[in-house]
Amino acid sequence: MTSKDWRIGVAGLGTVGAGLLTFLSERPGFAPAGGRVSVTGVSARSRSRPRPFDISNLPWFDDPVALATSPDVDIFVELVGGSDGPAKAAVEAALNAGKPVVTANKALIAEHGAELAALAEAKGAPLLFEAAVMGGVPAVKMVREALVGDDIRSIAGILNGTCNFILTEMEATGRSFGDVLAEAQRLGYAEADPTMDVGGFDAAHKISILAALAFGCAPNYAAAEIEGIDQVDLLDIKLARDLGYRVKLVASADRSPDGVLVRVHPSLAPLNHPLAQAGGALNALFIEGARIGRIFVQGPGAGAGPTAAAVAADIADVMTGAVRPVFQAPASSLSPFTPVDPSKSVGRAYLRFMVKDEPGVIAAVSETLAEAGVSIESFLQKPVENTEGVPIVLTTHAVAESVLMAAVERIAGLSSVLERPRLLRIARI
Ligand SMILES: NC(=O)c1ccc[n+]([C@@H]2O[C@H](COP(=O)([O-])OP(=O)(O)OC[C@H]3O[C@@H](n4cnc5c(N)ncnc54)[C@H](OP(=O)(O)O)[C@@H]3O)[C@@H](O)[C@H]2O)c1
Structure with missing residues (x-):
């Protein structure tokens, strides 16, 4: 654990950035490793936009990349957002300079996480993103x-x-x-x-x-x-x-x-x-x-306070010198997972068919499902006012998605079915 003063650069002063600056002003003693934390630079699109806190005393950077590489910044906090553009450029610039990065940017991590992890680990710089998923929930x-x-x-x-x-x-x-x-x-x-x-x-x-x-x-x-x-x-x-x-x-x-x-x-x-x-x-x-x-x-999962608390927890990890791979294992050993074909997944489903109010329709729907190998778990038929036709609603037992989809397509083609069937999966939880 290193007891030193930490200088933080914050790019993005919107909901989360404002939350972080508010947090740091409310907790001036926030220093999990001793030392002190100070904000030594901020960046956003508009310098003159009214903000919920005073930034007039903070060094301003028009360009988040310049902030990320400023010699007065020890930890770069990216709260701009977006999978590419200035957020990615600034994070890459900070990591290339060997600086720890804290971000709340899920789009960036989900779409470029592997390459950024490789860069971070090659440079020995932490890349932390607690706030990117579920806001205040760790x-x-x-x-x-x-x-x-x-x-x-x-x-x-x-x-x-x-x-x-x-x-x-x-x-x-x-x-x-x-x-x-x-x-x-x-x-x-x-x-x-x-x-x-x-x-x-x-x-x-x-x-x-x-x-x-x-x-x-x-x-x-x-x-x-x-x-x-x-x-x-x-x-x-x-x-x-x-x-x-x-x-x-x-x-x-x-x-x-x-x-x-x-x-x-x-x-x-x-x-x-x-x-x-x-x-x-x-x-x-x-x-x-x-x-x-x-x-x-x-x-x-969102909001200034909870998300700022998660960003602050990552800043604390940098300050205490916690060292982990960016993901679960070193970036050099990570490969993308093999995706499973969703049509092979098995689960229960809710189906709704809007049908003409005429004899034999229910039988036609249930026979088509049975022929396709879809077994009905529960069935509901309700009169609905002010709509054309009548909804037939049912839930199925567990069935392969390919089988279910084939059955739904066949039912969609029946002359008594008035609109595209609606399908909602029943969560496997
Ligand atoms: N909002 C949440 O509750 C929440 C929760 C979890 C994670 N996140 C993530 O946190 C990040 C920030 O979200 P947010 O809700 O705080 O966004 P926001 O309110 O839209 O704020 C974005 C900030 O980025 C600044 N900005 C935009 N383009 C810029 C550029 N080219 N250069 C410099 N600054 C630029 C904006 O400047 P101006 O103010 O001058 O327009 C603004 O201050 C996103 O990645 C988001 O997904 C948000």
């Missing part, structure tokens, strides 16, 4: 460090607070996706361009990082199967509830002898399951290991 350290003695088999959880807020509100208020998204944007839970969140990409970045840490491989974001919540229909939220389920955006990573399957899907969780009960903007995560069994953690 998921990264837990998986990379505390659980390194186990063999993790699967991880599944709610990793995007915006989607969780939207789904929770849709169920609670009976409003459509579009209505609730607009409210989430007004409240600051959703970005003006919500694609990263509602498209499932943000959750996919996070689960790709957790999969790499858990299974000892390089992040393989390109292999993730991603479906967001933008197509989730209020009707399915209501009908799923009638069947005893709640719709959640579940991100999961499963390891099998064939490889690793990383996916993000709107999924059904039983109402009494902890994932179903994690409402609002909460994040929640199950980890299953060969020896420890199951662990469940839940907490705030």
